[in-house]
Amino acid sequence: MTNRPSLQVNLMFGGEAGQGLQTLGLVLARALRGGGLHVFAVNEFMSRIRGGSNSLVLRAADSPVRSPSDRIDCCVLLDSDALPRLADRLGEESLLVGDPALFSSEQGVTPLPLKELSKQAGGAVFGNSIVCGFILRMLGWELAPLNTALAHTFSDAQIQEKNRRAAQLGWEYAENLAGRFPLPLDQQAHNRLLLDGSQVVALGAVAGGCNFISSYPMSPATGVLIHLARLAADHGIVVEQAEDEISAVNMGIGAWYAGARALVSTSGGGFDLMGEGLSLAGIMELPLVIHIAQRPGPGTGLPTRTEQGDLEIARYSGHGEYPRAILAPGSPEEAYDCARHAFTMADASQSPVLLLTDQYLLDSLYDIETLPLPHEPPKSEIVATEANYERYAASATGLSPRGVPGLGQGFVCVDSDEHDAQGRITEDFDTRVAMVDKRMAKGRLLETSLALPPRLYGPQLYHTLLISWGSTGPTIEEALKQLALPEVALLHCTQVYPLPQEMAAYLERAKRIIVVENNATGQFARLLRAETGCTIDDQWLKYNGLAFSVEEIIASLRKEGGNE
Amino acid sequence: MSEHVWVKNDCDIAWCPGCGNHGILNILGKTLAALQLPPQTTVLVSGIGQAAKIPQYCNTHFFNGLHGRALPPATAIKASNPGLTVIAESGDGDMYGEGGNHFLHCIRRNPNITNIVHNNMVYGLTKGQASPTSQQGFTTPLQIDGVVAEPFNPLTVAIALKASFVARAYVGNPEQTQAILQAAIKHKGYALVDILQPCVTFNKHNTYQWFKEHTQSLPEDHDPTDQLQAFARAGEAEQLYLGIFYRQEKPVFEEQLVAYQADKRPLFQRQLDPDKLAASMQAMG
Numbered sequence: 001m002t003n004r005p006s007l008q009v010n011l012m013f014g015g016e017a018g019q020g021l022q023t024l025g026l027v028l029a030r031a032l033r034g035g036g037l038h039v040f041a042v043n044e045f046m047s048r049i050r051g052g053s054n055s056l057v058l059r060a061a062d063s064p065v066r067s068p069s070d071r072i073d074c075c076v077l078l079d080s081d082a083l084p085r086l087a088d089r090l091g092e093e094s095l096l097v098g099d100p101a102l103f104s105s106e107q108g109v110t111p112l113p114l115k116e117l118s119k120q121a122g123g124a125v126f127g128n129s130i131v132c133g134f135i136l137r138m139l140g141w142e143l144a145p146l147n148t149a150l151a152h153t154f155s156d157a158q159i160q161e162k163n164r165r166a167a168q169l170g171w172e173y174a175e176n177l178a179g180r181f182p183l184p185l186d187q188q189a190h191n192r193l194l195l196d197g198s199q200v201v202a203l204g205a206v207a208g209g210c211n212f213i214s215s216y217p218m219s220p221a222t223g224v225l226i227h228l229a230r231l232a233a234d235h236g237i238v239v240e241q242a243e244d245e246i247s248a249v250n251m252g253i254g255a256w257y258a259g260a261r262a263l264v265s266t267s268g269g270g271f272d273l274m275g276e277g278l279s280l281a282g283i284m285e286l287p288l289v290i291h292i293a294q295r296p297g298p299g300t301g302l303p304t305r306t307e308q309g310d311l312e313i314a315r316y317s318g319h320g321e322y323p324r325a326i327l328a329p330g331s332p333e334e335a336y337d338c339a340r341h342a343f344t345m346a347d348a349s350q351s352p353v354l355l356l357t358d359q360y361l362l363d364s365l366y367d368i369e370t371l372p373l374p375h376e377p378p379k380s381e382i383v384a385t386e387a388n389y390e391r392y393a394a395s396a397t398g399l400s401p402r403g404v405p406g407l408g409q410g411f412v413c414v415d416s417d418e419h420d421a422q423g424r425i426t427e428d429f430d431t432r433v434a435m436v437d438k439r440m441a442k443g444r445l446l447e448t449s450l451a452l453p454p455r456l457y458g459p460q461l462y463h464t465l466l467i468s469w470g471s472t473g474p475t476i477e478e479a480l481k482q483l484a485l486p487e488v489a490l491l492h493c494t495q496v497y498p499l500p501q502e503m504a505a506y507l508e509r510a511k512r513i514i515v516v517e518n519n520a521t522g523q524f525a526r527l528l529r530a531e532t533g534c535t536i537d538d539q540w541l542k543y544n545g546l547a548f549s550v551e552e553i554i555a556s557l558r559k560e561g562g563n564e
Numbered sequence: 565m566s567e568h569v570w571v572k573n574d575c576d577i578a579w580c581p582g583c584g585n586h587g588i589l590n591i592l593g594k595t596l597a598a599l600q601l602p603p604q605t606t607v608l609v610s611g612i613g614q615a616a617k618i619p620q621y622c623n624t625h626f627f628n629g630l631h632g633r634a635l636p637p638a639t640a641i642k643a644s645n646p647g648l649t650v651i652a653e654s655g656d657g658d659m660y661g662e663g664g665n666h667f668l669h670c671i672r673r674n675p676n677i678t679n680i681v682h683n684n685m686v687y688g689l690t691k692g693q694a695s696p697t698s699q700q701g702f703t704t705p706l707q708i709d710g711v712v713a714e715p716f717n718p719l720t721v722a723i724a725l726k727a728s729f730v731a732r733a734y735v736g737n738p739e740q741t742q743a744i745l746q747a748a749i750k751h752k753g754y755a756l757v758d759i760l761q762p763c764v765t766f767n768k769h770n771t772y773q774w775f776k777e778h779t780q781s782l783p784e785d786h787d788p789t790d791q792l793q794a795f796a797r798a799g800e801a802e803q804l805y806l807g808i809f810y811r812q813e814k815p816v817f818e819e820q821l822v823a824y825q826a827d828k829r830p831l832f833q834r835q836l837d838p839d840k841l842a843a844s845m846q847a848m849g
């Protein structure tokens with residue numbers, strides 16, 4: 001038996017790039033949230049501006065939903081390619097809806113004459129609102145929440161009105177399907193936020209005091225750059241599109257040097273170009289936050305799909321030895337918190353911190369109860385310098401007080417060459433050893449006081465421990481919630497390097513360890529083995545460019561149960 | 565103010581005796597002293613190479629970063645604290661070779677920084693290979709049969725991009741070089757000063773004597789607002805003109821940033837306003 005949320009509907013929409021699937025998803029999600037439901041939407045698209053075949057899966061339920069599902073209750077086919085392309089993902093339970101001009105009734109497609117109704121509504125651009133009206137009728141709803149969502153989405157009153165009329169046409173056409181997927185409508189005010197992962201990362205960065213971003217556009221990292229540009233006026237953020245990733249990272253480092261709190265957003269290929277810069281932050285002991293939005297590689301790979309394939313490049317990029325931290329959020333709440341904490345961590349440890357997300361997390365739309373505001377505004381640990389200031393003065397923790405130019409009487413001298421306490425070039429062997437030891441000592445902070453501990457979900461007394469990092473966490477959690485297995489728990493890691501000191505005890509208590517990753521070779525499993533010496537009993541891996549679905553994890557868990 | 569405020573007198577200088585870098589260090593110290601700039605608000609940014617060691621010998625803030633990457637941090641430092649005087653200084657290999665893309669785009673951005681390039685037409689620190697500005701036919705241990713590629717002309721490139729200040733100087737003319745540097749640092753906007761200097765160890769062709777014979781000041785009637793005239797004179801290969809080729813006032817990068825429209829304070833003096841963050845969340849969500 002599984003404990004699926006009692007009331008839910010999973011809707012799929014298939015169409016071409018340029019048809020506005022994302023807007024459709026946003027308007028519908030706003031309407032469903034307005035009606036009191038929890039929503040979650042996954043965008044899946046091809047790397048092209050027009051044409052191709054894209055899809056959107058929107059889940060709505062009376063309890064929170066946070067993972068992709070393979071069960072599709074209703075699929076709306078917006079172009080003729082959608083059916084052959086999505087056929088594999090549809091089941092017998094799926095109600096297909098499409099324009100009779102494109103699909104015959106022998107194909108099992110319930111007619112929605114979109115072209116004809118759009119003409120009545122005033123043009124093809126109103127097709128999405130017709131679909132939304134149609135869907136709301138199938139839930140047994142009136143149009144009020146949709147009209148509110150349209151008012152929220154379109155500022156022009158005339159456009160709003162035309163969309164309302166289009167929605168009405170769709171709603172009327174669904175008369176025979178009214179209440180086919182009944183869901184409760186609760187019209188009291190809902191303050192839950194509806195945000196995609198990129199927005200959440202951008203807000204988390206602002207919460208962390210980010211006031212500078214330099215980046216080169218690259219999918220799927222560009223969203224964070226764009227959202228920070230939109231927030232720049234209100235929050236005083238310097239935003240610059242760099243000429244390349246090398247410039248972006250070197251600007252970020254220069255900004256931290258001058259007292260800014262800088263972010264650099266990129267994807268794997270762009271991050272490859274930043275390796276030398278990362279190493280520069282290491283020797284200069286400057287804080288730095290880099291957001292790495294993972295997509296499948298190698299090379300250009302699948303630019304618009306998802307993967308967790310860049311953990312090892314995050315861990316090992318940049319020559320030489322110096323401490324770093326890698327954070328990998330799963331849920332939007334974690335993405336906000338990790339983005340915020342990355343700035344605290346980088347500043348307090350004077351070290352680079354890498355925030356690893358992926359296309360699936362960034363492009364998915366979530367409803368979120370609340371994102372906590374910082375109790376106190378974040379503040380950089382910088383000092384006004386004295387005349388004899390030494391940037392790299394020796395200390396027990398490895399940290400030296402950080403000055404910035406223009407604050408105090410001393411000179412802040414930072415160098416990519418090995419340097420003495422003043423920051424000036426030296427080739428003295430004893431100084432070299434002292435400086436390496438000083439830099440490495442700071443790493444201790446990253447695994448103790450500054451670390452984000454892993455989170456256990458499920459029974460404390462587990463036999464089998466599933467381990468997730470990043471975006472796979474919420475999906476595994478939902479699968480475990482549905483199966484409620486007495487001896488299987490999930491350890492979800494948001495800090496993947498260095499491993500927080502709590503990790504070892506969790507691993508030791510497990511009889512069987514399974515690491516679940518969205519990559520082909522098990523990069524986190526390899527890191528766990530290397531760092532702890534633990535035995536990994538199994539790995540569940542997926543690397544076709546899509547995230548795990550909850551059904552896939554359930555199937556693996558059932559198979560696992562059969563093995564025992 | 566004496567140049568000794570700026571130039572350290574207690575350090576072990578890594579340049580060869582007779583190297584043009586000594587002269588540039590001396591002129592830079594005099595220039596900064598003449599401008600009465602406080603060292604506490606001046607930042608020297610450099611890359612890697614012999615020229616890039618110049619901040620090591622100065623009493624001021626410095627950021628001695630990666631090879632070819634002086635201009636991005638220099639731009640970011642200025643954008644994070646516009647009150648600082650920022651000078652990005654490195655050699656021809658660093659600025660025009662490894663950092664060529666940053667050179668182009670820094671000119672386009674026009675931050676109010678000064679870009680000093682020690683141009684000796686050879687790689688010194690890596691022991692004598694060709695640089696982007698080496699002349700065709702110049703032989704080196706690596707370019708055994710001589711340099712084939714067309715030399716990079718930083719001035720014509722900068723003038724084509726309408727850089728807001730473009731000048732060339734020669735270290736053998738210290739007074740003129742100091743006057744150009746003073747004008748460049750005072751100029752509001754990106755200012756390029758390409759300083760010709762001999763490398764006494766690895767460039768036996770472009771010597772002090774060669775530069776003496778191949779350089780001359782721009783004609784008295786040179787009009788630095790005339791882009792085509794500047795371009796033509798910067799392109800002269802036989803006689804290398806010295807002076808300010810091109811100058812154009814235009815809006816500077818950091819002043820146009822939205823972050824400084826309502827608040828002129830440097831970024832390190834600012835704090836997040838949690839109420840504004842709450843408002844942003846609601847507006848987005």
